[in-house]
Amino acid sequence: MELNLDSEVLKAYGYTKENIKISQIGAGLINRTYLLSPISEDKKYILQNINTSVFKNPQSIANNLKAISDYLSKTYPDYLFIKPVSAVNGAEMAFIDNEYWRMLPFVPNATSLDVLSNEKQAFEAAKQFGKLSRLLNNFDASTLEPTIPGFHDLGLRFEQFSSALSATSNELKRLAKPQIDDALEHKYILDYFKSYSHRVDFPNRVMHHDTKISNVLLNSKTFEGVCVIDLDTIMPGKFISDLGDMMRTYICAFSENETDLSKVKIRLSYFEATIKGYLSEMKGILTDTEKELLLFSGKYMIYMQALRFLIDFLNGNKYYPTIYSTQNLDRAKNQFKLLQEITLNDKELQDIIEENL
Structure with missing residues (x-):
């Protein structure tokens, strides 16, 4: 055009x-x-x-x-x-x-993907995001400015959820009651994170904060990783932001817009490829606390995104573009289902992590 x-x-x-x-x-x-x-x-x-x-x-x-x-x-x-x-x-x-x-x-001879179609792509993308963090391991993250303050602050998102819940209409509360219950039931994820947040070996790093597959360039022919793109959200954060968002967006074949929740399943081979790619770069610099929280990072980011969709629905769909009135509620349902799936597969997923540490 x-x-x-x-x-x-x-x-x-x-x-x-x-x-x-x-x-x-x-x-x-x-x-x-x-x-x-x-x-x-x-x-x-x-x-x-x-x-x-x-x-x-x-x-x-x-x-x-x-x-x-x-x-x-x-x-x-x-x-x-x-x-x-x-x-x-x-x-x-x-x-x-x-x-x-x-x-x-x-960048010539490179492509970005909207959807993952095989495990190699997941591996290469995770490797590229991990590589950028590894190369910046000795860079002072505190010198960077937050480009979106509070972007991945789960505590802030839960406060926003509480505010939205108190201000919304009774009708929206009725429609969203199962998801409101889910949000309250999973608050333990926030409490668990807080119990780790002041550990000295849980550092702020330079994080990309938006690690979906479209934000990495792959070679047009071999699909090997080339570089990371869309760098607006690079700022200080926990490793959870990047690895957790990869888990959220790589391990299910369907996006948050899928309304048939029976399709929201974890692809173990894609999870393994993501973990292998990320740890191929980051294993040598992750602290003991970070290694403890590898699988938790996925739960954190999925829960946070579920909250964000639910918040927007309760607020009248003001942030995320929608094509029908309950789309953000459906997106929240989708993410809570993904959170359920990752919890049900907890042991098998943790075994994959242990095999690659």
Whole structure:
């Protein structure tokens, strides 16, 4: 799809509508994304408009990426870290008509997937996310700025759930009663996390925070891992954020939009591939406490996402896009079913972890 951009945005990066081809790409819900193909250059670029309703302080993204890029270029110069291309004025972003834009190099011969189709893809993706964390093991995570404060704070999400529950209508409470009961019943996950949270060997690390399969590039032919992308949410966090989100999104063949709950099952081979890929990079640096919590990370992230869908339903569907009124409730049902499945398979999943530690 050919389309035009504000000429001032192109000008900020040294281009005009006459010397570049523009097409919109991706189906992301957060940032608008374009592919730029300069007519006189043998390279392409990704141009993104940053959604400031989600990322309130875009400069924090730029600061984080610059700090990490500077560190990696000195310590691991061969690692492919997709850092933004500077604008003509030297800034990491362009600010045009109250909107923030950034340009990134396009990686050739690489692809991103929307859906996993085999275990090798799960292994390679998990390995890439683990590799980034390993390379940043000695980077001071406290120097990074939270780009979405409280993003994976389960305590905050439970407070939001309690507030939504007290403010919602009796009708929505009635519709969601089984899921409200599930949310209260599984509060032990939050309490369990709190019992570990102050251990000295449970560090904050540099985490990606959004490890779905579409956020890693794989070689177009071999499907071997190339690099991690979509780095807006890189910030300090527990390892749970990355591994847990991989478990949540890799181990079931169906997404949170599946309403036939009989299909929400754990694929043991995909779980094993994910664990093997992640631990191939992280096993040597994980602490004893982190190793204790490997399987728990999946429960934490699945429970948190179930809460977030339930919160949005009780609040009147204000955050997640929906196509029917009870979709967020159905998504919460889906995630509570996945949480049930991971609990039912607890011993077998833990055995797989132990075999790979």
